[in-house]
Amino acid sequence: MSNDKVITAEQLTKRFGDFTAVDHISFEVKKGEIFGFLGANGAGKTTAMRMLCGLSLPTSGKATVAGFDVYKENEKIKRNIGYMSQKFSLYDDLTVKENMRFYGGIYGMSDKQIKDKTVFILRHLHLETEGDKLVKSLPLGWKQKLAFSVAIFHEPEIVFLDEPTGGVDPVTRREFWNMIYQAAADGITIFVTTHYMDEAEYCNRVSIMVDGRIDALDTPAQLKKTFEAKSMDEVFLKLARKAVRNAD
Amino acid sequence: MKQFLSFIKKEFLHIWRDKRTMFILLGMPVVQIIIFGFALTNEVKNSKIAILDNAKDAASTSLMTELNASRYFEIEKNLYSYNEIEAEFKKGKIKLAVVIPQQFASDLQHFNKAQVQLIADASDPNTANQLTNYATAVIMDYQKRITNDRKLPYTINVEIRNLYNPQLKGAYNFVPGVMAMVLLLVCTMMTAITIVKEKEMGTMEIMLVSPMKPQMVVIAKAVPYLVLSAVNISSILLLSRFVLDVPINGSLVLLLFESILFILVSLSLGLLISSAAASQQTAMFISLVGMFLPTIMLSGFMFPIENMPLPLRIVSNMVPAKWYFTIVKSVMIKGIGFHAIWKETLVLTGMMLFFLTVAIKKFKIRLA
Numbered sequence: 001m002s003n004d005k006v007i008t009a010e011q012l013t014k015r016f017g018d019f020t021a022v023d024h025i026s027f028e029v030k031k032g033e034i035f036g037f038l039g040a041n042g043a044g045k046t047t048a049m050r051m052l053c054g055l056s057l058p059t060s061g062k063a064t065v066a067g068f069d070v071y072k073e074n075e076k077i078k079r080n081i082g083y084m085s086q087k088f089s090l091y092d093d094l095t096v097k098e099n100m101r102f103y104g105g106i107y108g109m110s111d112k113q114i115k116d117k118t119v120f121i122l123r124h125l126h127l128e129t130e131g132d133k134l135v136k137s138l139p140l141g142w143k144q145k146l147a148f149s150v151a152i153f154h155e156p157e158i159v160f161l162d163e164p165t166g167g168v169d170p171v172t173r174r175e176f177w178n179m180i181y182q183a184a185a186d187g188i189t190i191f192v193t194t195h196y197m198d199e200a201e202y203c204n205r206v207s208i209m210v211d212g213r214i215d216a217l218d219t220p221a222q223l224k225k226t227f228e229a230k231s232m233d234e235v236f237l238k239l240a241r242k243a244v245r246n247a248d
Numbered sequence: 249m250k251q252f253l254s255f256i257k258k259e260f261l262h263i264w265r266d267k268r269t270m271f272i273l274l275g276m277p278v279v280q281i282i283i284f285g286f287a288l289t290n291e292v293k294n295s296k297i298a299i300l301d302n303a304k305d306a307a308s309t310s311l312m313t314e315l316n317a318s319r320y321f322e323i324e325k326n327l328y329s330y331n332e333i334e335a336e337f338k339k340g341k342i343k344l345a346v347v348i349p350q351q352f353a354s355d356l357q358h359f360n361k362a363q364v365q366l367i368a369d370a371s372d373p374n375t376a377n378q379l380t381n382y383a384t385a386v387i388m389d390y391q392k393r394i395t396n397d398r399k400l401p402y403t404i405n406v407e408i409r410n411l412y413n414p415q416l417k418g419a420y421n422f423v424p425g426v427m428a429m430v431l432l433l434v435c436t437m438m439t440a441i442t443i444v445k446e447k448e449m450g451t452m453e454i455m456l457v458s459p460m461k462p463q464m465v466v467i468a469k470a471v472p473y474l475v476l477s478a479v480n481i482s483s484i485l486l487l488s489r490f491v492l493d494v495p496i497n498g499s500l501v502l503l504l505f506e507s508i509l510f511i512l513v514s515l516s517l518g519l520l521i522s523s524a525a526a527s528q529q530t531a532m533f534i535s536l537v538g539m540f541l542p543t544i545m546l547s548g549f550m551f552p553i554e555n556m557p558l559p560l561r562i563v564s565n566m567v568p569a570k571w572y573f574t575i576v577k578s579v580m581i582k583g584i585g586f587h588a589i590w591k592e593t594l595v596l597t598g599m600m601l602f603f604l605t606v607a608i609k610k611f612k613i614r615l616a
Contacts, residue, residue: 106460
């Protein structure tokens with residue numbers, strides 16, 4: 001396997017009884033890439049992502065993450081990935097620093113590493129004075145940015161973001177994407193699912209899932225050309241309308 | 249190990265930040281022991297009685313003094329006619345009325361026989377029963393004393409010895425009961441709630457994506473509650489020993505060992521509930537209705553199991569607290585050793601293994 005491919009999936013499939021949630025999908029993600037994973041609700045995005053994170057075993061097909069096999073080496077995968085879900089915004093009843101200490105701790109970082117990194121992140125986000133405040137006292141936008149910082153706290157190779165900007169205002173979303181670009185520039189691969197089509201435009205490459213299959217995979221510019229669309233929004237609607245499966 | 253410690257530290261922070269819950273968890277056993285010890289007692293102590301003394305002679309007066317002097321009764325009122333009795337009961341102050349007929353003393357002297365009537369408020373049958381028993385006992389004592397110098401043809405003196413609890417103290421029964429209740433509440437309910445909370449908030453997924461092993465997550469969640477329970481056991485035992493004068497007759501080590509076993513049973517039950525419940529409310533509801541009520545009703549703590557109909561007796565065997573309750577009573581009050589409770593210990597161990605296996609299995613299914 002070549003070194004610059006951090007995620008590979010070949011004919012990856014997940015069935016739940018008669019229901020095929022993910023239907024033979026194949027794709028590759030390169031190091032440092034921002035890979036958009038799009039699809040309507042129920043298209044199978046989350047299931048695919050869970051398989052890559054080692055939360056769920058595939059029914060068939062092959063996949064590697066950070067060079068490790070999803071069947072046999074999911075412990076190693078877990079050490080090399082970060083994860084942030086829409087629901088997740090840290091522990092409300094702990095302070096910012098305590099949250100960082102905890103996440104650093106469960107990834108086995110040393111006290112010194114955790115301390116240095118905490119100082120670095122707080123300075124970077126201009127939150128030096130907020131470190132000892134409870135997370136619940138912070139505005140949602142800050143929480144979201146902190147959550148992302150925590151997801152890449154242990155400097156993983158890949159970070160999976162599951163609809164990270166849900167419920168956040170446009171300005172914060174913009175700032176959030178700046179952080180994503182920064183992380184990608186630092187060499188972290190970004191695997192992101194989203195509902196916002198303007199965000200899809202920010203991605204290097206985008207895949208669109210319909211009914212468990214990947215129906216399109218290319219750069220946003222190329223996709224718009226192929227589907228003769230003015231925006232990603234249009235591309236998405238053209239594909240999503242073909243869906244047979246009901247969104248849940 | 250470092251991961252594990254970070255996790256436990258975080259769990260303690262959660263508990264520490266939620267001060268109200270923490271005080272409830274630590275204060276509850278103290279309050280319960282005090283309430284049960286001093287307020288909610290079913291012992292007969294200074295019960296108010298009324299006396300209708302129609303005789304007013306030497307014998308009736310000394311019988312009255314006898315009743316009043318016993319620690320069970322206190323004469324609230326002297327009545328003057330039979331009609332007053334019911335009115336007095338209706339006021340609700342007295343629970344028992346004693347009627348002494350005319351010529352009480354002379355009947356005793358001339359016929360060697362006299363009658364005393366006891367009238368009890370049987371709207372609460374248990375209390376009525378107890379009060380009449382105690383009153384009869386006091387009257388018997390009196391009779392024995394006055395007949396002492398006389399020779400009776402035959403007498404059978406019944407002498408009662410209440411083993412293990414000579415003073416018939418209620419504390420001997422409820423201390424083990426409160427222990428079972430508190431441990432169950434802290435371990436089962438809190439463990440279930442705290443795990444379901446992480447599922448609800450979505451942080452459980454983050455744990456599962458991290459290199460932390462799922463079993464470790466579960467164990468780390470349970471550790472703080474194990475510590476809290478240990479604190480609770482100590483405070484209950486200290487209070488009952490030094491405030492309520494309940495002795496610890498058996499081996500303290502054995503008692504603590506059995507308590508830890510019961511804590512583990514409760515923790516694994518909590519884990520099982522957490523894997524079945526989707527929300528914190530469900531977890532709480534299952535713990536309360538599914539565990540708490542049976543513990544109170546069917547452990548033998550409130551109502552004796554021997555008197556229950558067969559189906560309930562069978563069900564009671566599935567209540568872990570019943571076995572623990574028996575163990576604590578045997579070790580603490582009767583002071584017997586492991587040889588007498590190995591069966592109960594075995595049942596609890598079996599329950600723990602069963603709950604734990606099912607819980608871990610269910611937990612793994614969720615990951616697949």
